[in-house]
Amino acid sequence: MAAKARKITTVEKKLIGVADIVIDAAQRRRDPTFAIPVRSLSNVTFDEKKGLIELGRRKQARSFFNVGMAKKFMQTVLVADALCELQRANLTTSLREIYYRSKHTIKNSHENTLDTQDESDPLIEDLEVTLAALREELHVRAENAGSVVGPLVLVDDGDTVDCARLGKGGYSVPSIVEPEYLDIRRCTADFVLLVEKGTQWNRLSEDKFWRTHNCVLLTGNGQPPRGVRRLARRLHDEKKLPVYVLVDNDPWGYYIYSVIKQGSINLAFESERMAIPKAKFMGLSSADPEAYELPRNVGIKLNDKDVARAKELLGYTWFQKKDWQTEIKRMLSSGLKYELDALANKDFQYLTKKYLPHKLKEKDWLD
Amino acid sequence: MAAKARKITTVEKKLIGVADIVIDAAQRRRDPTFAIPVRSLSNVTFDEKKGLIELGRRKQARSFFNVGMAKKFMQTVLVADALCELQRANLTTSLREIYYRSKHTIKNSHENTLDTQDESDPLIEDLEVTLAALREELHVRAENAGSVVGPLVLVDDGDTVDCARLGKGGYSVPSIVEPEYLDIRRCTADFVLLVEKGTQWNRLSEDKFWRTHNCVLLTGNGQPPRGVRRLARRLHDEKKLPVYVLVDNDPWGYYIYSVIKQGSINLAFESERMAIPKAKFMGLSSADPEAYELPRNVGIKLNDKDVARAKELLGYTWFQKKDWQTEIKRMLSSGLKYELDALANKDFQYLTKKYLPHKLKEKDWLD
DSSP states (O other): OOOOOOOOOHHHHHHHHHHHOOOOOOOOTTTEEEEEEEEEEEEEEEEEETEEEESOOOHHHHHETTTHHHHHHHHHHHHHHHHHHHHHOOOOHHHHOOOHHHHOOOSSOOOOOOOHHHHHHHHHHHHHHHHOOTTTTTTTOOOOOOOOSSEEEEEETTTEEEEEESTTTEEEOOOOOOOTTTEEEEESSSSEEEEHHHHHHHHHHHHHHHHHTEEEEEESSSSHHHHHHHHHHHHHHHOOEEEEOOOOOOOHHHHHHHHHOOOOOGGGGGHHOOOOTTOOEEEETTTHHHHHOOOOOGGGOOOOHHHHHHHHHHHHHHGGGGGHHHHHHHHHHHHHHOOOGGGGGTTHHHHIIIIHHHHHHHOOOOO | OOOSSSOOHHHHHHHHHHHHHHHHHTTOOOOOOEEEEEEEEEEEEETTTTTEEEEESEEEEEEEEEETTTHHHHHHHHHHHHHHHHHHHOOOOOHHHHOOOOOOOOOSOOSSSSSSHHHHHHHHHHHHHHHHHOTTTTBBOOOOOEESSSSSEETTTTEEEEEEEEETTTTEEEEETTTTTEEEEOOOEEEEEEEEEEEHHHHHHHHHHHHHTEEEEOOSSOOHHHHHHHHHHHHHHOOOEEEEEOOOOHHHHHHHHHHHHHOOSSHHHGGHHHHOOTTTEEEEEEEHHHTOOOOOOGGGEEHHHHHHHHEEEEEESOOHHHHHHHHHHHHHHTTHHHOOGGGGTTTTTTTTIIIHHHHHHOOOOBB
16 A cells, blocks of 8 residues: 555545435435436537537436336446546556446345446446546546557656657557546647548558658547547647548548547537547548549449438538538439548559648648 | 669569569460469368468469459459559558559450459468468558557667557557568567457556566457567567467457467468467466356356357367366356456456466466
8 A cells, every 4th residue: 555645536536426425315314316417319419609419407316215226326336436446546447347346246145236237337427427527537448449650749657658759650549548647748740630540540650641741640440439539639629739530431431520520429428528629521522532533443332321321411410511411412422432442543652642632732621 | 763773572573473474474375374372271281290270282273264263363463463563662551452452444344353352352362372471571461450568679660669668558569560660679578478358458558567577568459460469479489488378268268369379270371470389378267267266257158159169179189288178178167258357356456466476476377
């Protein structure tokens, strides 16, 4: 045990508050009850002004003396206790390990506190939203799942990491990039380029695109994980950098962009600290195949699922801007989607040497 | 264009050789033919002495003047040409981009050279094995998909990367770690710990296990990708480091270990430079739940697929050692599998503070 007095974190205080509710109610012989914000679609709105998908104000009571809620109440307290342990020991862990840590057979019974992880995961989300603490602040991490290179100096665990001096491989973006863990010491880039797929990130890293165009190159190898989104958001907020998003031209690519920009419906309560409403869509646009003369045979036929998804996107409030309606409808009427990889049909370095420089020069992006 | 004379690589010479076969045959008015090693199970053997799954010597002819083979022959030449372009320009790319690069509509026809990537991928494997060049030497990469920390200094693209000074996040392992791209400048570790899942790697990285136990911590976030396997192999060969593998206790974990150790049937031709026959299985062993007093309720019931797969493994030549038969049969008779995450049931740091130190001290591993 450390001898020096430990400072109790704000989050720890909030978690202790969960126990206090129980103790307090017991002393007053009342039914202990939490008020948990409702996380269903009906309680989600899009704030046009802020450009964010947000959670509304509706709350739900979860009380102990209610046959239908008692077990869930007990589980919530157990999970809060495990999260509190993380704060006290200053450790991070995964959703899965919290499940295992909180799993016990209840004394004198054959019943487990939790049977599957499906029971503990939503409770962690409940606590996130009730306590207004990001998952990362609760010390819950996912896997490292992204890479970054560029003129960016970070301090991670006391080590100064210069992302301009890590070769082609770059720095492996941790799952938790909160200021408590990762300090953005310096960044002299002009913008952040957030690339959907690792293969284009590798192309750009290999070609030192970040040096010729003075940017931070970021990827999450697919749908960007929370750590990558938070890092982009922090660079946007703290270093005032514009964020450009580069995805495949398909409904999935549009969706990835929209989650980066205004958050997602499922995790609406996090938009305020995860979303980047000013992010721009750099491409691939459905106008690009013609503009950059990609042959039709490198396009891929839209399947029924693509068409249905694109039509759904057309209906979303945040895709109502005229340019976006044109963008999506043009894809639908062409009947084709295009991957960024298809640019290689012209030349292996077409992305680095022609496509992106032209897009940047012409400010050819969508908002 | 660079003014200085370009050195032609060995691999480029081999690829030019493919074209030479065609030219040579044309000049002699013969049928151009390649002899391609057969990559089916029937041509795969396990070399007990070397501890490697290897490709046999059977070859198959692919010739141009054969109706059934003409298209495939043409495609092989096209793909070889794209690979040659990569060598000349000293670029790397993905399987997918090679497909796009080689895709054209044949003049005066509606026929494409390639219709899907399923056609080009096997041709790249054909060329790998025919030319005895690893995919990485052909400059074909996958995504960065792993992390490393520890007392290891690498040189990547002229940058010196000290993996002991990259915080908790570590260095993002590139897909290609051949000496041409990545130099292992220094490594003072005593061993390599190759961890299946990112979550345990994060635990160990956070706890600075690599410092207290002087090791290189490596993960591929699941089945380790080629870059991670090659890096472990190079550390084993060049720095004479033992490699310990840490996986879940399930048939999938056993299989991951076996691929690291003796290679895989599908990619038998690569074992010689990818496999690590002296790798040891550190855990989770089916003996561990009892030895480390894990409660039965954190075990997961084996499903039918698990049981079938375990029985299959029992039959593999490389699992015939007595200890391995005991290991697998014990899992089967318990009816349970255990994830490494389950160790968190004892304590969030049980892996770092108890389990691994004990395993290492007792040399409690399987060969």
